[in-house]
Amino acid sequence: xxxxxxxxxxxxxxxxxxxxxxxxxxxxxxxxxxxxxxxxxxxxxxxxxxxxxxxxxxxxxxxxxxxxxxxxxxxxxxxxxxxxxxxxxxxxxxxxxxxxxxxxxxxxxxxxxxxxxxxxxxxxxxxxxxxxxxxxxxxxxxxxxxxxxxxxxxxxxxxxxxxxxxxxxxxxxxxxxxxxxxxxxxxxxxxxxxxxxxxxxxxxxxxxxxxxxxxxxxxxxxxxxxxxxxxxxxxxxxxxxxxxxxxxxxxxxxxxxxxxxxxxxxxxxxxxxxxxxxxxxxxxxxxxxxxxxxxxxxxxxxxxxxxxxxxxxxxxxxxxxxxxxxxxxxxxxxxxxxxxxxxxxxxxxxxxxxxxxxxxxxxxxxxxxxxxxxxxxxxxxxxxxxxxxxxxxxxxxxxxxxxxxxxxxxxxxxxxxxxxxxxxxxxxxxxxxxxxxxxxxxxxxxxxxxxxxxxxxxxxxxxxxxxxxxxxxxxxxxxxxxxxxxxxxxxxxxxxxxxxxxxxxxxxxxxxxxxxxxxxxxxxxx
Numbered sequence: 001x002x003x004x005x006x007x008x009x010x011x012x013x014x015x016x017x018x019x020x021x022x023x024x025x026x027x028x029x030x031x032x033x034x035x036x037x038x039x040x041x042x043x044x045x046x047x048x049x050x051x052x053x054x055x056x057x058x059x060x061x062x063x064x065x066x067x068x069x070x071x072x073x074x075x076x077x078x079x080x081x082x083x084x085x086x087x088x089x090x091x092x093x094x095x096x097x098x099x100x101x102x103x104x105x106x107x108x109x110x111x112x113x114x115x116x117x118x119x120x121x122x123x124x125x126x127x128x129x130x131x132x133x134x135x136x137x138x139x140x141x142x143x144x145x146x147x148x149x150x151x152x153x154x155x156x157x158x159x160x161x162x163x164x165x166x167x168x169x170x171x172x173x174x175x176x177x178x179x180x181x182x183x184x185x186x187x188x189x190x191x192x193x194x195x196x197x198x199x200x201x202x203x204x205x206x207x208x209x210x211x212x213x214x215x216x217x218x219x220x221x222x223x224x225x226x227x228x229x230x231x232x233x234x235x236x237x238x239x240x241x242x243x244x245x246x247x248x249x250x251x252x253x254x255x256x257x258x259x260x261x262x263x264x265x266x267x268x269x270x271x272x273x274x275x276x277x278x279x280x281x282x283x284x285x286x287x288x289x290x291x292x293x294x295x296x297x298x299x300x301x302x303x304x305x306x307x308x309x310x311x312x313x314x315x316x317x318x319x320x321x322x323x324x325x326x327x328x329x330x331x332x333x334x335x336x337x338x339x340x341x342x343x344x345x346x347x348x349x350x351x352x353x354x355x356x357x358x359x360x361x362x363x364x365x366x367x368x369x370x371x372x373x374x375x376x377x378x379x380x381x382x383x384x385x386x387x388x389x390x391x392x393x394x395x396x397x398x399x400x401x402x403x404x405x406x407x408x409x410x411x412x413x414x415x416x417x418x419x420x421x422x423x424x425x426x427x428x429x430x431x432x433x434x435x436x437x438x439x440x441x442x443x444x445x446x447x448x449x450x451x452x453x454x455x456x457x458x459x460x461x462x463x464x465x466x467x468x469x470x471x472x473x474x475x476x477x478x479x480x481x482x483x484x485x486x487x488x489x490x491x492x493x494x495x496x497x498x499x500x501x502x503x504x505x506x507x508x509x510x511x512x513x514x515x516x517x518x519x520x521x522x523x524x525x526x
Contacts, residue, residue, distance in 0.1 A: 001450050012453045012512045015525020019511040020044055021500035022351040023059070023429070023521035024149060027051045030137045031353050032524050034129070041355040042070065042126035043134055045363045046119045050138035050195070052349045052365070053115075054188060055146050057173060058155050059429075060349040062194070062206070063215070063382040064367040065114040067254045068122050069241060069413045071360040071422035077415060078125065079254050082118025082236040083406050084111040084387070087225035092393050092401040102393055103401060107222040109373055109386035111407065113206075113215075115365055118236045120203035125238070126359065132199040139199065143192035145185045149520040153182040159370050168218065168376035169383065190381030207231045214380045222375070241415070242314050244268055247446055250417040251438070256307045259300050260412040261314055263435035266296040267442065268323030269330075276447040281474070283481025284332065286461055289443070290468060290487065291330045293436050299326075300435075305399035306406040335486035348411050348434075350427035354502045354511050360425040362413035368431075414438050422504055424452075430497030433462050437497045452501040452514030460496040471496060 003009060013019065018041070020031030030051045031044035039047070045068070053061045066082040086108075095108060103109050120131050127134070148156070156179040163169040164177075172190055180186050197205050205211060212231040219226055241252040244264040251267060253260025269292040278285040303312050316322070329336060348366035366385075373386035390408045391401040399408045410431050416424040424445075428437025437460070444455035459473040468487040470479060482489050495518035502523070503512040513523030 010453050012451050012514050013523040013525050014510055014512050017526050018355045019502050019513045019525035020353045021513045021515045021523035022048050023349050023498050023519040024055055025522050028522050028524045035355055039129050041353040041359040041361040042122050043129040044353045045361040046134040048351050049365045050135050054138045054142045058370045060365045061367050061383045063113045063384040066118045066365040067413055069362040069415050070126055071415055073358050077241050079239040079241045081239050082114040083409050084114040085404050085406050087230045088403050089225045090403045103389050103391050107224045109388040110219050110384050111388045112230055112234045114236050116203045116206040135195050135199040139192055139195045142188045145187045148180045148184050150182045151520045162374040166375050168378040169374055172376050172381045194380045207234055211380050214377045218377045244318055252415040256304045257406040258409045258412050262296045262300040263438040265299050266292045266439045269327045272327035280448040283478045286478055287485055295326045304408045309398045311398055348429040350429040350500055352425040352500050352502050360422045362415050362425040364411045364413045364427055366411045424503045426501040428497045428499040433497050436462050452503050452512055456499040456514045
């Protein structure tokens with residue numbers, strides 16, 4: 001599909017040597033600076049995500065988790081699960097005895113932050129610079145200041161009440177009692193000092209000693225099960241990706257506890273339909289993908305958990321015969337009744353970098369909700385994750401809250417491979433929406449011939465419980481058609497997700513990048 005240059009929009013970014021796409025221009029530039037200084041895509045990705053932990057603090061932070069996929073020519077794809085666990089003393093039974101029916105925004109939503117350990121592991125395996133050099137730009141912005149971007153300011157002001165409720169959050173993330181305005185230059189001196197300590201001493205400085213003690217003291221005072229021993233023992237792990245083939249393209253995702261399997265199940269279902277014959281913005285396409293999503297998310301909510309506790313294997317859930325049975329449940333004329341849908345509500349950053357050697361890094365980092373749980377350590381300035389909210393308190397569920405368990409995780413980086421080579425590195429941040437975002441990007445490019453930027457720009461749609469949310473730009477006829485098929489359609493209150501994509505054109509030797517117009521960021525190449 002060719003772009004109409006008389007209309008507002010972005011063209012794909014095209015370059016030969018290296019490319020980065022992130023949700024903030026300063027982070028993208030940080031990645032490009034690392035590449036031009038001789039760093040690998042892994043060095044650039046960690047430098048960029050550390051920067052985002054400073055300049056997009058509502059979206060991500062060092063108190064959160066990350067996942068990563070790395071593709072290198074001639075080597076198996078390498079994945080890393082950098083998600084943290086509940087404490088060794090965690091007890092769902094104890095919480096149920098207190099009358100809790102869900103983790104929600106209780107202190108038990110805080111899990112051990114996995115990001116810092118993962119960054120160091122990724123650099124050890126694939127970097128050239130080391131953690132000290134990768135953190136230098138983030139330290140500069142935290143200590144020296146940075147200007148607040150437009151979307152960051154818009155988001156920040158919506159969470160002033162949440163930040164005011166906690167002494168540490170008020171101290172470090174409110175300015176004169178309010179959110180900073182677009183263009184304000186702000187600093188995080190406590191976070192800068194924490195990052196300097198990690199840069200000097202390595203990741204263990206985060207998991208033991210003063211910094212860890214500060215985190216445990218903060219959450220312990222509120223009744224958390226987590227202890228200094230839980231932080232000391234934390235390690236992420238290298239993992240083998242899971243995959244499925246959709247019309248000749250191999251889609252790779254991080255295995256459970258991540259929800260990437262949901263996207264693969266959806267693609268397996270959709271492979272049974274002639275998607276390319278449908279209008280990309282028409283009611284048939286929207287209805288079909290929504291119905292496939294309801295099935296895919298029902299599978300997720302039933303089965304996905306910490307892999308050690310799952311009762312059905314990923315291979316069984318990805319079986320094509322199983323997908324055919326699921327596809328037979330879809331009625332193209334009306335919305336089928338499905339199990340209750342997930343509730344969105346998290347913030348994350350996704351970025352991707354490809355270097356001159358064609359190492360491709362697909363990288364995602366998250367606090368889960370905006371500003372995580374809204375609790376910040378007063379001394380070290382660390383905003384803490386609320387990822388444990390993704391546990392259930394149903395006692396017989398594989399994803400039930402319990403000792404040393406990882407919760408079902410919404411953040412998912414992706415790679416698309418063709419003939420053993422990386423065709424595309426991509427991701428779409430946005431909590432529960434992310435598998436839907438992955439599927440929409442793949443369909444837009446593979447079935448409808450959109451370029452990387454058009455695929456990201458296209459109007460998005462998803463569901464919240466019984467409601468079907470559509471973005472501005474969805475054709476009126478499509479909205480009316482969905483209503484006629486039983487969908488309770490509402491306009492989305494805020495944009496869905498935030499995507500970044502880099503496609504590798506091996507034949508012409510170029511990289512083609514797209515970046516999310518719903519965010520402040522951009523793709524850059526050199």
